[in-house]
Amino acid sequence: MAINAVLATLETKMEQSIASFASNLTKVRTGRANPSLLDTVHVDYYGSMLPISQVANLSLLDARTIGIQPWEKGMGAKIEKAIRDSDLGLNPSSMGDLIRVPMPAMSEERRRELTKVVRNEGESAKVAIRNVRRDANDAVKKLVKDKLASEDEQKRSEADIQKITDRFIAEVDRLVAAKEQDIMAV
The missing domain is CATH 1.10.132.20 (Ribosome-recycling factor)
Known part of the structure; x- marks a missing residue:
């Protein structure tokens, strides 16, 4: 060599x-919303643990809110639970098919x-x-x-x-x- x-x-x-x-x-979380924050969160999808990005569309609704649109109706509650159980300190809320994840002020x-x-x-x-x-x-x-x-x-x-x-x-x-x-x- x-x-x-x-x-x-x-x-x-x-x-x-x-x-x-x-x-x-x-x-590392800043005050702004960023869909990559949820990369470490995995959700149970028919027995397999998958990242949220593989079971839903992630988007920014505004500077401090991430929007999650599950691809299947029954996944909303599982995604919410996975985000709450993660150590990110986020509190998602459902609005019909859309899950809103507001970023708390630091x-x-x-x-x-x-x-x-x-x-x-x-x-x-x-x-x-x-x-x-x-x-x-x-x-x-x-x-x-x-x-x-x-x-x-x-x-x-x-x-x-x-x-x-x-x-x-x-x-x-x-x-x-x-x-x-x-x-x-x-």
């Missing part, structure tokens, strides 16, 4: 870490708690990125040890690896700052 392959693998793994982090951030204290959660997620993402950097550096050292690369190439590639790492850590910081701003916006 050449140094170029190590760098390509490094970028791919770091991009996966960023994607995973961004996915985790969508689960207190200042709760907003501060959520920013701490976001920062911790950010730190975890940075640790994952640094672990990928360490693995890449180890792979380059192994190439030098096996005489498949020179020490000059090792120094150059370590500098490249650090530049890539810095770029991805800056991306994590940017995502954290954007999410914190989103949470603190009233």
Whole structure:
């Protein structure tokens, strides 16, 4: 495996870490309604536990309300129960075939708690990125040890690896700052 392959693998793994982090951030609730908040809620559908998005249409009715339109008549009560039982703190209400899920206003204290959660997620993402950097550096050292690369190439590639790492850590910081701003916006 050449140094170029190590760098390509490094970028791919770091991009996966960023994607995973961004996915985790969508689960942190802000004051605004977002259908992706319900991605973690599963409902019993004929013995199978399925995400709500697979048994109903999710839409935004307004900035603070999610609308859920079940595809089958009997699913409304099950969907409501699944949302109430989830740890999201949401209270859905039925209006005929449509289920409305209003987002409760968040207190200042709760907003501060959520920013701490976001920062911790950010730190975890940075640790994952640094672990990928360490693995890449180890792979380059192994190439030098096996005489498949020179020490000059090792120094150059370590500098490249650090530049890539810095770029991805800056991306994590940017995502954290954007999410914190989103949470603190009233």
